[in-house]
Amino acid sequence: MSMAASPTLRPVSCSLANLSSPSPNIRCQGRGRRVSDSEGEEQLAPSSPPFLRPPARITSAFNPFVKHCVKLRISSSYRRSCGSALVVGLAPILEICRFLKLKHEDYSLVDCLLLVDGAEAPEGFPSSSPVVNVSPSVMRKVSGIQSVDSTEAIALMKLPRSFLNLEENDEINQHCFPLLHRLLVLDGIQDPGNLGTLLRSAMAFKWDGAFLLPSCCDPFNEKALRASRGASFQLPLVSGSWSHLIALKSKHDMKLLAGHPESTVNGSNATRSLSHELVELLAGKPLCLVLGSEGKGLSKQTVQTCELVSIPMAGGFESLNVSVAGGIFLFMLQPETHRHCVQNH
16 A cells, blocks of 8 residues: 555455365455465455355354354454454444444445344345344354344444555555544453443544554454444554554644553653643644553553553552543543533533
8 A cells, every 4th residue: 555545445256165164265365465375376355255145044053154154253364354244233233234324335335134033124224235044053153142032133244444454564544544633542452342342432432543553352353343332333443553653643743642550650751640631731632542451551662652641540449441441531532522512411
């Protein structure tokens, strides 16, 4: 990619071979990169999954399409290679569909809907997308949830165009984030529940996107999708390195803040306390908020590069769960126009 042109994300066909075998040889790889298949041939990465047209009804858990769905659910590398993800549960599916309709997006992101026998397609699901009825055993296999009653539906969806996975030698493109005034940066967040909750909060408080530094878990992990309630498909997401983030900072003249629980770091770098005065001071300035991993906290580079900010606490605890602390930061530092709307109500 270059600064002058947006990445090419046109659909490219992929071939499925030996689909009935336990490990189908699906020759495709993730978006926007040239990759080699098992025979050494270079191919352009597809933007859509290797979609096998399923029958109207599936009763066997050993069906090749079922195996494809299960692998999408459990494997991050497979999801990236296919450019597709599995969304389990009616609530996040309908939330994504409502967003697509609101933004006048193409419903072609939705490949198909899996419903347990006897269920009907819910109101709000696009009528143009195919519906596949499956037996209870197939629903349990695909969802990974033993209670069919708690799994209303499963949707296969292409990864959204708003998600970009950058390689180290890629350059940040101006189309990564349509708007950039408030950016959430996740530094090694490994718990998918925390990551999904943070993306959901960022969406709720009108942040412009999220940037995932190395070692973050996949935002399309099944638990992350469940926690985000579909925000992974709605919020612009970029996965990249610190060099990409610094390029964004320079391009948009953004201030780098990092949430930190302690009053000092190594006895020297003092943190500022999150306060209404600080919020007002930063109200009109573009900024990145960096949140660190649950166990290790902020990386060394984050501590050295960012201004550290802590949440004042009188309860005697040293720190909060990262998703709780992140929710407080995201609310307090939300875009000024949205904050004033909340205050006026």
